[in-house]
Amino acid sequence: MNRRFALMIDPVTADEQRADYGDTFTHVDAAAPALSVGELSTQRGDGVFESIGVIDGHAQEVVPHLERLAHSARLCDLPAPNLAQWRQAIDQAADECGEGEAVIKLILSRGVEHGPTPTAWVTAAPAADFHAVRANGVRVVTLDRGYDLGAAERAPWLLLGAKTLSYAVNMAALREAHRRDADDAIFLSSDGFVLEAPTASLILRFGDRFVTPAPNGGILHGTTQLSVYEHLAARGFEVGYDRIPASDLPRADAAWLVSSVRLATAISAVDGAPLPVDQPLTDELNTYLLSPRD
Known part of the structure; x- marks a missing residue:
């Protein structure tokens, strides 16, 4: 196009x-x-x-x-x-x-x-050309979102679970990540749990189990994350949702940011600490995500 x-x-x-x-x-x-x-x-x-x-x-x-x-x-x-x-x-x-x-x-x-x-x-x-980040991964920093996990239920007027046009905070988070010599950010709740990236969902791998933050606490239920889970489940992997402490993030065996246009991008470092990258699986996921899906 x-x-x-x-x-x-x-x-x-x-x-x-x-x-x-x-x-x-x-x-x-x-x-x-x-x-x-x-x-x-x-x-x-x-x-x-x-x-x-x-x-x-x-x-x-x-x-x-x-x-x-x-x-x-x-x-x-x-x-x-x-x-x-x-x-x-x-x-x-x-x-x-x-x-x-x-x-x-x-x-x-x-x-x-x-x-x-x-x-x-x-x-x-x-679409922008995302071939480089799909191949090379991204470095992320963790940023406090300023709300605890109960904020969305306690204060629905904050619209934490809606995908609104008000994206100033998301863009500010990306600029802060760049100031910290990183490519992207992962939001944390104020009570210490992993949430999502400003424009992507997060998937972590621990052994043969894949987990993503539960779609409550004011985060979006990612459409691409759902597709990735369908593919992984068909491969026989265990997939699930959970409350993930921030301390678990650097202990993951691999991690990805996934979104509708960028697709699957491996996380290569968290707050400056290297994270293992499974490039063969990343390539497999992107091959799948580039196939027609309804």
Whole structure:
């Protein structure tokens, strides 16, 4: 894919029924202005999004992404998205992607301030080249997220389990990692448990068991992590979810950050201490993740 593609959507809620959603999409020039000055919701980060990897025109893990979009919308008190409508928009965007790796973004915001409907759009663009990090791995630092594991349940207004447009903290964490001569970060809860990376899920290996932080405590349930677990389980490995103390992180036999576009990246060091890298398994996981998956 060598160009950007965008669709503006006239949102239809999950309660509405429509046989053909074609008239609810508007093709727009992805390089041209498209939002009203009154679109304060996007400016304030008051919305949700998803990033879907595309391989040779095939959108990956669409159903889990749509389910997570609906979950995030529910947490943010946004209208329930009509998933059939969004699926058709994704299909149109994927058709524009062609060969190679691309990324489709789904964006749903509260819309113009005091307006009657949210603003929604779908974009497609070439993916960045992640071949180097897939081959060489990343060095990570651990950063205190500032909340304990019970914060999400105790204070739901923090929206810790939603994938919101407000990504300033995530980007600040990555800049802090770079200042510490690392490539990425892993958030820790204030009570000392491993959470997730700013833009990826974490998977650890201890012997033949693979474990990821339980999807509570205000972390996202990763769509790519679910796919990796399906592959590992089919290979006969034990996979599971747990509360993982931060002290277990440097003792792992191997670890990966996994995400929809970067795919599987081995962690080569944690807070400056080397971590074993299983490059053959990393390559195997990426071969699998580069195959068409629904």
